[in-house]
Amino acid sequence: MWADGPPAVSPALQCTMNLTIQFFAIFLLLMICKTVHDFCHGMAWFIAMKDKFEAAENTLMNAATTVFMAPMLCILFIAARMRALQIDPKTGAPQPWAQMCFYICTYCLLVCTLLTLLPPFLGKPERDSTGACSYKMSGAIGGIVTACRFLALLGVYGGFTAVCVSVYIIEHPVNPALTPPISPAMQCVMNLTVQYFSVYLMLFIFITCKQFGAHSRMIDILISVFESAQKTIMFAPMLATLFIGCRMRALQLIMGSDNTDGSIPVGAGPQSWAQDAMFLCTWSVHVQLIMTILVPLVTGTSRVEHDEDGHVKVPEGAAKTVGIILDCIRWLCMLSMYGGAVTIMVAVYYMTPNTLPPKVNAGPLIPGVQVPKPPTPPTPKF
Numbered sequence: 001m002w003a004d005g006p007p008a009v010s011p012a013l014q015c016t017m018n019l020t021i022q023f024f025a026i027f028l029l030l031m032i033c034k035t036v037h038d039f040c041h042g043m044a045w046f047i048a049m050k051d052k053f054e055a056a057e058n059t060l061m062n063a064a065t066t067v068f069m070a071p072m073l074c075i076l077f078i079a080a081r082m083r084a085l086q087i088d089p090k091t092g093a094p095q096p097w098a099q100m101c102f103y104i105c106t107y108c109l110l111v112c113t114l115l116t117l118l119p120p121f122l123g124k125p126e127r128d129s130t131g132a133c134s135y136k137m138s139g140a141i142g143g144i145v146t147a148c149r150f151l152a153l154l155g156v157y158g159g160f161t162a163v164c165v166s167v168y169i170i171e172h173p174v175n176p177a178l179t180p181p182i183s184p185a186m187q188c189v190m191n192l193t194v195q196y197f198s199v200y201l202m203l204f205i206f207i208t209c210k211q212f213g214a215h216s217r218m219i220d221i222l223i224s225v226f227e228s229a230q231k232t233i234m235f236a237p238m239l240a241t242l243f244i245g246c247r248m249r250a251l252q253l254i255m256g257s258d259n260t261d262g263s264i265p266v267g268a269g270p271q272s273w274a275q276d277a278m279f280l281c282t283w284s285v286h287v288q289l290i291m292t293i294l295v296p297l298v299t300g301t302s303r304v305e306h307d308e309d310g311h312v313k314v315p316e317g318a319a320k321t322v323g324i325i326l327d328c329i330r331w332l333c334m335l336s337m338y339g340g341a342v343t344i345m346v347a348v349y350y351m352t353p354n355t356l357p358p359k360v361n362a363g364p365l366i367p368g369v370q371v372p373k374p375p376t377p378p379t380p381k382f
Helices: 011-040 044-048 050-067 070-087 096-116 139-169 184-211 217-255 272-299 320-350
Strands: 124-127 133-136
Touching (some): 070 184, 217 320
């Protein structure tokens, strides 16, 4: 396929590596800062700089929350690239405007992170009413930095939305009728991506409203709810990565057996029961997210509590019937997510070229039960 030499590194992979560097650089700095704090907290020079050091550590923690979006963006870029290669295995690439959005998301996130790191250089360490120390910037400078940060976040969300749209509207370059349907793995990845960024978007909106003077109990409750929702969707990046890895393994086996021209047969992918497991994992996160939002409304609590696995706990004082229902949903979602993830891992090691679609339909994961697909936009028909 590459008689003229290997192709250049794709924009999707370039941006993935860029985001990887951003992600690990921030957490490396944060780990260094915490290590110095642990080993030097009793030294005279550290005591003299305690306020500045604590404020710098809080600044790095804020920067870490910014780069939390990097893993999901990487998965989205790789998924969009895989969709293009599914259509044209040799020269397939997302639309030029979609690839431009890769760079917009990547560099807007970098700008957002750098702006988060500016306060130590432009402000002074101060303690708030809770005793936490952070850098406070003057009104004019703080307003400009905040406005630029909001614009950068809008660039991230605008670019991510455009990339999602590109996955659904990309066509075969020769004949649109040859465009294959979106694979189940891709459908699940897109669903998880939308869930993940929707939570961060809503949290961003409500925090912004509060910062600009919209002080009300409802705003505080909504911020609390979506902060809790972050714990629910923290599984999304790892699950999406597992789905993509499973599909890549299946395509590796299929393309290495009969399709010497590199083409991908329509319907090719992991075993049908492995695809059901993907649906179960996606539904589990989706239902947990809905519960996180609805539980405060049903029980009258202002904050949702989660266990160590990120699943919604029964609020104290809730009615016994409500508690039983929530516990049943909690354990069902836990079984679906962990069982589905283990099933996909097993599928990776057991798949062979002769046991994969479209050659063989291995049947559903649960005999006699068709697991519904998670909510996704319909694939355009040409």
